[in-house]
Amino acid sequence: MHSSTLPSEQSTNSVDFPRQFARTRRFSLGVPRHFTVSPDGRRVLFVRTGSGADPIGRLWQYEDGSERLLADPALLVGAGSGTVPEEERLRRERARERSVGVVSYATDEAARLVAFALSGALWAVRTDGGTPFSVPAAGPVVDPRPSPDGRYIAYVSRRCFHVVDLTGADRQLARAEDPEISYGLAEYAAAESMRRSRGYWWAPDSRHVLVARVDTSPVERRYLSDPADPAKPPQAIRYPAAGTANAEVTLELLSLEGERVEVEWDRKAYEYVVAAGWDAHGPLVTVQSRDQCTMRTLAVDPETGATEVLHERTDPAWVEILTGTPARTASGALVLPEDEGDTRYLTVGGQRVTPEGLQLCAVLGVEGERVLFTASDDPLETHVWCHEPGHDLRRLSRDPGRYTGAARGGTLVLAGLTPRGHEVGVLRGDGAAGDPPYQALTSLAEEPSITPRPVHLTLGERKLRGVLYLPSWHEEGTGKLPVLLDPYGGPSIQVVGRARDWFTCVSQWFAEQGFAVLAADGRGTPNRGPAWDKTIHGDQLGPALEDQVDALRAAAAQCGDLDLTRVAIRGWSFGGFLAAAAVLYHPEIFHAAVAGAPPTDMRMYDTHWKERYLGHPEEQPENYERTSLIGHGHLLSRPLLLVHGLADDNVAAAHTLRFSAELLAAGKPHSVLPLPGATHLPADDAVNAQLLHFQRDFLMSALEGGAGKE
Template sequence: MPSSTVTSEQPTNSADFPWQFARSRRFSLGVPRHFTVSPDGRRVLFVRTLSGTDPVGRLWQYEDGTERLLADPALLVGAGPNAVPEEERLLRERARERTVGVVSYATDEAARLVAFALSGALWAVRTDGGTPFSVPAAGPVIDPRPSPDGRYIAYVSRRCFHVVDLAGADRQLARAEGPEISYGLAEYVAAESMHRLRGYWWAPDSRRVLVARVDTGRVERRYVSDPADPTKPPQAIRYPAAGTPNAEVTLQLLSLEGERVEVEWDRKAYEYVVAAGWDAHGPFITVQSRDQRVVRTLAVDPETGATEVLHERTDPAWVEIIDGTPARTASGALVLHEDEGDTRYLTVGGRRVTPEGMQLCAVLGVEGERVLFTASEDPLETHVWCHEPGRGNRRLSREPGRYTGVARGGTVVLAGETLRGDEAGVLRGDETAGDPPYQVLTSLAEEPSVTPRPVHLTLGERELRGALYLPSWHEEGTGKLPVLLDPYGGPGIQLVGRARGWFTYMSQWFAEQGFAVLVVDGRGTPNRGPAWEKTIHGDQLTPALEDQVDALRAAAARCADLDLTRVAIRGWSFGGFLAAAAVLHRPEVFHAAVAGAPPTDQRMYDTHWKERFLGDPEEQPENYVRSSLAGHGHLLSRPLLLVHGLADDNVAAAHTLRFSAELLAAGKPHSVLPLPGATHLPADDAVNAQLLHFQRDFLLKALEERADQG
């Protein structure tokens, strides 16, 4: 076991960390993001705030080694918080957006015209000089996107779809027929569970648009209220819980002249629209069956709306959705993924182009015949690669980390978590990160007051990847430390890696409070192959909990300073569910837990996400019973703190409130911390800072009392 002694070059001052963590929005402020590269590769657009505590996003351009501010919201609409349309607020919630101001933007094909929304108003700026200018719009603007030729800007307003020219001549191409209809917006499950945040796509000739029409009339209503303000009426949202009807999504081809063509496919068999696009070969869509075992990629005839199957993939569990697919190269070759055995391959034109054991993570873009993608050869790292016929695969990111990127015109922007923290840089030509011409974009993020000191471990017979954080002041062999498991442990997120992210700083802060903190990515987490991911099919609890227990015991065998008589666990969302399950089902191992926003009853979670893993609750109810906390409250025998935002529209507060009622009825003492006005990602800085203190104090007290009891 490597020593955990801190050197003089690694000072740790954790007293200010909770406030620093909160005011920096998990150290995300001041970091460059949302990159666009011009066709010639000379210019890079991005969004960044002015400091590590400034929440206002501004639009920047990088060219010839120089950064230039293109749009400053403080100069355009004034400083301070500004109201946004409700649809925009919901879109930001789905994207877990933590900033205000310019939070997103879109450009024309030449990256010369940039459009963005501020406080519901439409703004644009030209990247070749000049100041931002407002564009008259019919109402509050959502998701503005210029046409490829830069003559028009499409947007959504009051659920209607509009196109406006730069002089302000506005055309309403689709009008919402009722309060449950919208055009050009992604429905809830698309944005939350499929990573599709947009609802329309321009044709390359700028004369037509592929637009999604969403009808939520069949979807169950939920009401989110603020108990702290009883004068405020509840907000009704459409939330499709597992086993209930989804929104009806159709697609239409709209011309600027007002013509409308319906896209035709078997919507009864394939009700999910996973992805869509429009390239030089025409429009295309990807649709998925309700049970998620069949995915079809369809070519769309732009004149008639008829569709043709280009590709079909099936899987007995579920077909995984890979960001960026499908795509097509200049020659028309389909870019997709293929799962076989325990490898997720990248395929181009039906041919595998990545080797066995390399796990495709996402397709980042296609230019000509080149394909930019991310892949993992080691579960602890994710790198950016370029595939090109005749040259094979080249890895562009070199240093350890988890990277993503964007490429165009021979320029690649690499961004991600590195050993130094969040970083972004520009590569030219055939360079790789680390070559002298690699230009790092300026980050204005705060420097965390704690220095992560993870010891990476491979644990148990399943070779679980773990990271152990010990206090900087602790010397091995000088005494036992209480243990805190700090997992997420569920689909879609990895916490263990050779990189510094916000979660590594938080785990180290808990270590500085006197814990040995263990973080483990178990079965069901991504980038270890499809077989690893799908071991949780039908049971999201048992494998995840087994892996935490096995990893804990294996880590204790490696490090004698871990005190297995004092073990706590904490987590948020799936991690919160896992923490509560740990003290319910394995009280002989776990002695206290903090469960934040836990989905306690899996039937209350959304259709696409939950049915993917557990099936139809009417046909396979046993999967939901074994994977829920509800119904098992009588098992509680350890201290448990439940934390939940009362405005959470993802994991409803009802999950915690109903489970608390079950615990009370069973005579099981527990604690509940409600967060008025907080969503799934609490935004209040004071709340986020105090939450860390509150969790620490609860866990230390619980383990202290256990030690006193012998």
């Protein structure tokens, strides 16, 4: 690379960045998260690890302006990273959990009793003083949750549902009749694709529980083995691939006295249980049709299990699931999203309460008639808003960034990804962030050794949001830079925004190696409205790839230092699929690619996620043919590196292995990097550090060494 300047300190720091990136688990360690505010607003509970490089989560309480440690796994069970039940390991994998120790918790209604699991044991602590204490349980504990009155703790053990009081008197309310049946756990499709991680919900009276019963026997069985350890037996998992049978999910109303009532609805027409809950007005359940074009909100009679349709949403493409909905206010008004035109509105009691152009993202909570939610009127930012009858709609987060939060009793917790990184603050009163009294919760996260230098761009006729990262040592006009596209490009994730996240740091690191790095959010990515979302219906590849090509050309028109004769692309998961597709279909534009965990055969991906966008494979096979890479390997003419974890139970390694076999049979040279023992989110720090180096070296070599050196 030719430059009139020497590499800067930023470039020098890039040498240490891959190791830092790995040991901090993508800079997630040490960040306060999982907030609960007490009803009186005096106490805030949260989880935070011991430092930016310590993976052990601890339970904390903020009260009267100070933080207090409630539970430290190192003092309770040693390192806090002992063996966890298989159901808990799978729950963490679905949540992409990167820490150990206390990774989640639940409280009673008053936030006085907190329950959590450590290495399969049940623990509790009171927030008004005292030390954590163990609660005898019938077996390894998963997802413990106190009753609203704090007298009992429910949990799942060996797929059975239990309730125990604080003396250890245990009741098994539902016994798994078969190894394929579980009570109180979310099935794979719910946890991976519907954002429903729970499988039971307490009633306000603390005497009844709404519990999901899951039967996975109809679901296809897959086997995950470890080729690096041939003596280890394979693990059997139930995976609902597109077009195949789902788990059978039913709901039961259980009483502490042992009574059981089954919830009734047309399960054949509505086989997905999207959400559930139990408030002062009774149980509430949301179900969805297999084609995802109809979603119903049902009120449940707690005595008989009979249901009544309270609301129905339909869409010719699919009905979007929105986190936190449905909910009900104190008066019983339903809180729901409504899509019309290119706006996703918030509705309360059937009335729209947000304006056109403000895109509802999630409902964070309801207190009385007040609704706290996140929304975006700029694709680069997401803010916390408040709706309350008799008051103007208010935005509570001020500075640029992507925010979430929790509120209760006049206390607001704002957690944001800002241009400065993770920031969390506690605010008392009805003001917004920055108003006194405002106090930041301590973040122990490490400061990245790389400082992103984003140049935000609006690209092409569709006004794609993009961001360009250039080497800190590069001066405009001093030489052409090879280009690296660094997208995700699929539903649910944005990589462009006014916030410093781990992926912005990684993009800048690649820039310091000598690339001009371009990231762009195309059609189907969030926060541009329902019409934007639905443009990918029936074709997840064409629009996404076209937008990356358009973004590249538009960026090159704005920045003359981009060398379009040397263009690479990298990505993981959907981004990996997009990277492999780029060199298959546009070798005249893309000259090399790194594809991590790419779903190459859409028929092998799960029912709820893939049928949402492509329909049922038996009814619309052409959508799967058009979108899958399998069957098109003969088109490859550029260097391609495929990377895949061999223990990935989300995008199975078979995606990469079958595609590689197809490439080999077609005589198409390529490279494969298998990661033994790695899941969809590789956890080994050494592997994660070296992966960045490996990708850089592959791309430099593929582009004939034109990307310079550290």
